[in-house]
Amino acid sequence: MPVAPQQKAQRPYRGVFPVAPTIFDERGELDLEGQRRCIDFMIDAGSHGICILANFSEQFVLTDAEREAVMHAVLEHVAGRVPVIVTTTHFSSAVCAARSKQAEAAGAAMVMVMPPYHGATFRVPEKGIVEFFKVLSGAIDIPIMIQDAPVAGTPLSVELLARLAREFANIRYFKIEVAGAAAKLRSLIEAGGSDIEGPWDGEEAITLLADLDAGATGAMTGGGYADGIRQIIDPYFAGKREEAKAAYERWLPLINYENRQCGLIACKVMMQAGGVIKSEAVRHPLQPLHPATRAGLLELAKERDALALRWGR
Numbered sequence: 001m002p003v004a005p006q007q008k009a010q011r012p013y014r015g016v017f018p019v020a021p022t023i024f025d026e027r028g029e030l031d032l033e034g035q036r037r038c039i040d041f042m043i044d045a046g047s048h049g050i051c052i053l054a055n056f057s058e059q060f061v062l063t064d065a066e067r068e069a070v071m072h073a074v075l076e077h078v079a080g081r082v083p084v085i086v087t088t089t090h091f092s093s094a095v096c097a098a099r100s101k102q103a104e105a106a107g108a109a110m111v112m113v114m115p116p117y118h119g120a121t122f123r124v125p126e127k128g129i130v131e132f133f134k135v136l137s138g139a140i141d142i143p144i145m146i147q148d149a150p151v152a153g154t155p156l157s158v159e160l161l162a163r164l165a166r167e168f169a170n171i172r173y174f175k176i177e178v179a180g181a182a183a184k185l186r187s188l189i190e191a192g193g194s195d196i197e198g199p200w201d202g203e204e205a206i207t208l209l210a211d212l213d214a215g216a217t218g219a220m221t222g223g224g225y226a227d228g229i230r231q232i233i234d235p236y237f238a239g240k241r242e243e244a245k246a247a248y249e250r251w252l253p254l255i256n257y258e259n260r261q262c263g264l265i266a267c268k269v270m271m272q273a274g275g276v277i278k279s280e281a282v283r284h285p286l287q288p289l290h291p292a293t294r295a296g297l298l299e300l301a302k303e304r305d306a307l308a309l310r311w312g313r
């Protein structure tokens with residue numbers, strides 16, 4: 001049973017835009033049929049939009065050909081029902097720009113990109129970061145979301161983010177998932193003004209209420225329970241903060257469990273348990289969840305009547 005009918009999304013994009021997992025079969029091969037069911041579930045669960053090929057999509061275990069297969073399969077299947085953000089992160093300015101052009105041509109609404117990094121130590125100075133985003137910005141017309149995440153190990157100051165928004169017309173969205181996200185969102189909105197079209201929360205919504213209070217207009221969560229996140233975001237945007245706070249407190253144990261105990265596999269476990277997908281496999285060397293952790297996740301999801309557990313039954 002769908003949570004709410006989706007309306008044709010227009011900019012500024014707002015609401016819950018979860019990351020879709022990449023679906024594999026038990027042998028670790030792409031399962032594109034399962035991928036389509038996963039996307040249908042996520043839309044039925046109330047996603048205002050969907051992000052693909054992100055870290056929670058295991059982008060780092062995919063070949064370039066597989067990235068393209070997933071991107072085209074998802075964009076064709078979504079067929080404009082919701083906006084799709086395609087992650088195109090790559091260390092090389094040219095490769096990131098080429099991936100982004102491809103995503104735009106295929107119908108992506110936006111690209112999401114981390115600053116250039118490789119492994120734990122390869123970084124570029126601020127000049128290189130600005131030049132990287134200049135190349136990317138010049139290659140496409142759709143909006144760019146900068147993913148400000150600890151995984152990139154590149155501190156992005158508020159001043160730098162505001163400068164990028166000021167200098168490049170399509171750098172408009174900022175997903176802040178570093179420590180102190182709410183304070184950073186607040187400072188960014190103040191520094192960037194109307195250039196900051198989308199100040200967004202991330203990291204499984206672990207800091208969602210504080211981020212909404214700071215002015216976040218979107219949340220990029222895990223893919224397992226947009227229905228729960230909608231219960232927080234909808235009243236908040238309707239001016240009913242107390243109702244949103246109560247919903248946040250209701251869903252926080254599950255959000256916390258996903259964030260601290262499970263990570264990217266949480267949504268796959270929920271989708272598999274509810275018959276959305278056949279296999280919750282992550283690609284080796286990523287590891288399955290310990291059965292006790294799995295049981296703990298499903299207990300919390302069941303207590304909250306998460307749609308994922310009912311959707312395919």
Ligand SMILES: O=C(O)C(=O)C[C@@H](O)CO
Nearest residue numbers: 054055056203204221222
């Ligand atoms: O997949 C990513 O890159 C993420 O940052 C995931 C996060 O937004 C889920 O809350």
